[in-house]
Amino acid sequence: MAKQTFTTGQVLTASQMSSLQATAMGGGSPSVKTTSYVLVAADAGTVIQMNSASATTITVNTSLFSAGDSVQIQNIGAGTLTITAGTATVNSAGSLAVSQYDGGFLYFSSASSAIWFDYTQPGTTSPLTTKGDLYTRTSSADSRLAVGANGTTLVADSAEATGLKWAAAASGGGMTLLSTTSLTSGSSVTISSISGSYKNLFILGRDISLSANDNVNFRFNSDTGSNYAFGRIRLTDTTLIGYSIDAETQFEGLEAFTSSAWNKEAFFEMTIPRYSETEIKSIYMRTIGQSPTVKKCDWRQGSFNSTSAISSVTLFTGGATYSSGTVYVYGVS
């Protein structure tokens, strides 16, 4: 029953009392709407029931209701009903959207302002639908963030409606193996087309042996000019010596030996920081070469006087051919 104005001495019928009681208890016959609707003054104290498969609105305007008036609103249709502030203000603790079989009541605190009390309080229903979904919130309502693709990670992003998004996992620092090369033929091996996408280059050589005792030397970008220099500290058994050489045509490398027995091989590791930049390159190298009678360890630091990015490395001997060995080229992020 709509809101009534009673007069002194007025006699109410049983039907009127039953209707009034039902309304007062939150029930009563609803006024069914099937399309969007604008509340009118006569709706005070009644139940408005929306039944539409499509989205609809119920609009609230000012100067129609008095402070203390209320209107119950229900939605039994599949379409979402949205309580819409027309000329009046509508406050709410949560969303003004009313999904199917949800409802609430609109309580007027003044002729121009109402409060929407949703039967379903924020947080009491879940927007989640799928395994892995996340319960998030937009600026005005709870929201579902669908699970991301495998391997992606959650990233804060204020440009997104929920402030969150799924993104490819950021690659952390680390080493990426760019090439594995066997030293099994000839006396010159070149590893070319080395990606310049990394910060540093790390080159590792293992189990290197030769057809005759010889040095394994290095050139970058096939540069045979006098652009290499290095200082060297060398330990041969118990003898320690050191010297430096400038303007060489090669970066003198490790001493390697014949045979591939474990104690007759040579190993090295070389680091070239910022190898792809247009600056002179610094080179840091450690080696060990083991013959049956002599163990030789070397520590050397040098430079490659070139402003070109290093994109190839050549390992060559003084004439001996490779019997064994593997070279690993890593890009270091």
Next chain:
Amino acid sequence: MTNKPQVKIVNAETGEEIIRDANAEELAQMEIDAANSQARKAEAEAKAQAKATAEGKLAALGLTIDDLRALGL
């Protein structure tokens, strides 16, 4: 079967490996490198020989390298 020196080139991007005979330019560079290598070896051997000779002379005088070090030489 070839007797020419071979070079191996590995493309780090594609993994493609090429093993072929050294071309004229590479052969010329290899000869230079081999000559340099021999010169270094000869120099190292000469130094080692000179050291051995000097140690022999010291020994003939009843001295050792440690004796020279003790003298601050």
